[in-house]
Amino acid sequence: MTAEAKKLAVLTSRVRLEERLLLAELRKRDIDFDQIDARKFFVRLDNGEPLRLPYGGALSREISHTRNFYACRLLEHAGVPVVNSSRIIGLCGDKLLTTLALRDGGLPTIRALAGLTPDAVLDELDDFGYPAVVKPLTGSWGRLAARMHDHEQAEALLEHRAALSGPQHQITFVQQYVDKPDRDIKAYVFGGEVVGAIYKVRHDHWRTNTARGGRAEVCPLTDDLVKLLQDTANAIGEGVLGVDVIEDRDGRYFVNEVNHTPEFHGAIEVLDVDLVGAYVDYVMGQLKLWGGR
Template sequence: MTASDDARAPQEAMRDLPPSLAVIASRITVEEKRILDELDRRRVPYDVLDPRTAVFRLDRPRAPWSVALAREVSHHRSLTVARILEHAGVTVVSSARAIALCGDKLLTTLALQAAGIPVPRCLVTAVPQAALDALDDFGYPSVVKPLTGSWGRQVARLADRDAAEAVLELREALPDPQQRITYVQEYVDKPGRDIRALVFGTEVIGAVYRVSASWRTNTARDARTLPCPLTPELVSLVTATAAAIGPGAYGIDVLEDADGRLLVNEVNHTPQFRGAAEALDVDLAGRYVDYLTQQLVRN
């Protein structure tokens, strides 16, 4: 069987069957629309499951789907639904464990360090004041981040103690105790860019540079995307990173430090790929659905 035959096999196996796939999403962005369009093109039946209106009877732990794709924007809603569906025997892409790890920067860091993955130096304190006292030894500049969040929101660069005092005083006043847990990373002086690599299952689909004049290089903040070569070092790093999190579809953010070392910054379990799709000669929605339909055939 050729590679193209392999790609068509899940499509033919799923044709004209009742829906056994749920797409968990409360908001249909460009990425979700491209995934749904590709499912429609292949005639793969699916249901869109909106967590805001879904009701689960825990005394009836059954679900009509065998596989669910988690594309929910809310971390807490996504994790809740994934756990319930897995309890009912549904395979969730990516798993509840992966959502829990990727959605919490502390848990991500602990999992990657345990696997020997290089990450930026970091410190964590239960209250902001303790972080302030520790930063003189940790070093400036540094970056403070919320444990849960994306798109560079609520992330601040601390240039010196005066900046740290101002930012951490605001964090001290936040109402949620979890928001006062303070996660600080070293500031990595990257060369005006970072790397976003897409890994579906065990396969590295592609990578892009995200280039910006800002120190935050998120595409949500208008960073430009350019093709990034898949060097053996990069492929080995992001493959090991995905293995440390578990089976799933990931966007892995990698930093290059001044010495050229690669450090894994974050792992996204619902990767956006609009910018990457514009830069790469790869059908990313199609490859995403290839991976998804493989899970359907296995289940």
């Protein structure tokens, strides 16, 4: 492999703290990379001409699920391996598909109801039970997620969903609301290795996302939690994963979601581990580029 082919592509658009820290770590290691704005990324697919790009691998931190998936698929078509792969992005970017993969892997998931239209779910919700949480299939930070306490509230919320444009909004995913001790668990699993975990704590809202003001605290890595996280990684596949776990008041764990472009601004403040360094180590090792350990 030539020196040029060893160059790393870093896919971004909005550059948050996480991306700034990863880019700084790459520079500190003298890793040759191009930062590519996914909003301006394009390739030509000419007949009879193989797609060639001057990269030995790519790290994707694109914030848009749709751009992320298609950009990574184009890179892979050109023979450029990506962390995370388009397969992981396509799976983890859809909450229903993630739940199905977790169930196939025998993982404990939150009791759920899925329908192809809001009306189909509304007719079943009275038997399913309240309170319940309706979520969009794609999205982060708890946006467009809503808790429903009774049939009247569910009818209003699902009528709103039915009016949203785009066929994906019609696919309706509802989870049982889990009574929890004002916290969720976010764990970081790189290639099956559990790097660390935090509690996302919030006392004034049922959504504990740190982007919504949740506070990060260290979560002890017990044997049971580590096994759950490793089993989750086995069910989802190889990659950099942020695993959201909900713990009910009886101490039972449920794997809720798996994020393919995890945020870690809260985690680096409390974890006694070089999360950014471990992230870059894993990426460079997977891509078999210089700089990985």
